[in-house]
Each structure stands twice: as structure tokens, then as C-alpha cells.
Amino acid sequence: AQSVTQLDSHVSVSEGTPVLLRCNYSSSYSPSLFWYVQHPNKGLQLLLKYTSAATLVKGINGFEAEFKKSETSFHLTKPSAHMSDAAEYFCVVSDLGSQGNLIFGKGTKLSVKP
């Protein structure tokens, strides 16, 4: 069975400092992994996706994530936070064994201080 754990419910950083949002997953098959962002009172937007190609995935707005099979992790990073990055971020897993069934993490709320 697949599952996803976002290790921090809330992360606070200062503008201009690095961002690290942690995600661990479990999957019986080769997983596909996603990060989505949700700004306040908005829908969800895809940041990036991993589907067994390059393990380092670059997304929009300067975010990237690295798939580490040995650690079953897919952490999201950004070198320098911007005020507009303040939002909630969701890690999502899907695998071939349950095609169509996406499992969302509980979300990490990112706050950015000036």
C-alpha cells in the first residue's frame, strides 16, 4: 500500500533563506511523486513531478525536489525564499499498482518572514 508523510506541518523561514519541505513515501511499485502548492483561498497548482526519469526534478518558481529511493524521500527545496512562496504544500504519491489513486500528504504550511 502506498502512503506519504510530510514531516513538518508548519515551516517558517526568512525571506532570502533556503526552503526545505520534507516528504517520505512508501510504495509497493515504482512510484510517481508530485508536489502541489495551494495559495490561500486558491486551488492547487502542480509544482513538479517525478516519474522515474532524472532523480532531480526542477519545477516552477525555482523549486526542485530530489527522489532518493534508498531513503524513500522526495524533499522539496528552494535556494532562496520569496514572500510569494507563503502557501501550503502537498506531497503526493501514486504508483502503478493503484493507477488513478493519488495519495496526498497532510500538507506543510510555509510561512515567509520579511
Next chain:
Amino acid sequence: EAQVTQNPRYLITVTGKKLTVTCSQNMNHEYMSWYRQDPGLGLRQIYYSMNVEVTDKGDVPEGYKVSRKEKRNFPLILESPSPNQTSLYFCASSLTPLAKTQYFGPGTRLLVL
């Protein structure tokens, strides 16, 4: 413009009164899905559909029904809503389940009294 639309956007109803939330996409996508979002629980998949007349349960299907008679529409039906179905609901679509871009609707906020 490529989009997923949901109606209504806001709904207040009472326990037991049947309701339907519509979802429509204009991208000829095969895959559509419904989620509910609750504080501290993230998004949980209710039902999904791989194509017309093909639907399957997600993680929290109890109390919900769906249908997929046409490719563009995927309504969510609550036959007898209860207060624990008060939530924010999102519809999503994509060309395939693992497509690079999943399109989400704007959300429907439901309050069941």
C-alpha cells in the same frame, strides 16, 4: 481557456437533503477525480474515473456517489448529506492519471447543518 469548473462554489444545506456538485472540463481529459480537503488531513481522494463509464473508489468514498456518462462531466452526488461531509471539495482532471499536469477546479465549500 483550458479549465475545470465546479458548481456551486458555496453551498449550505441540511442533513439528508440530496445534493449534486457538478464538475466539467473542456480539455477532453480521460481522467477525473474528486477530493475533499479538511484541516490537518490534506486532500483525500473520494472517487476517480479513468474514462467514460469507468469509476472507482478512492480513499474516502462512503456517503458519496459519482457518474461519468460523458467525458467532460463528473458530478459528485451526496444522497443524504451529513455534517461530517462539511468540507472543501475539489474536482481535478488530467489526460491520464500520471500526466504531468493535473488541473484542479476552484473548489466547492460545503456546509451541512
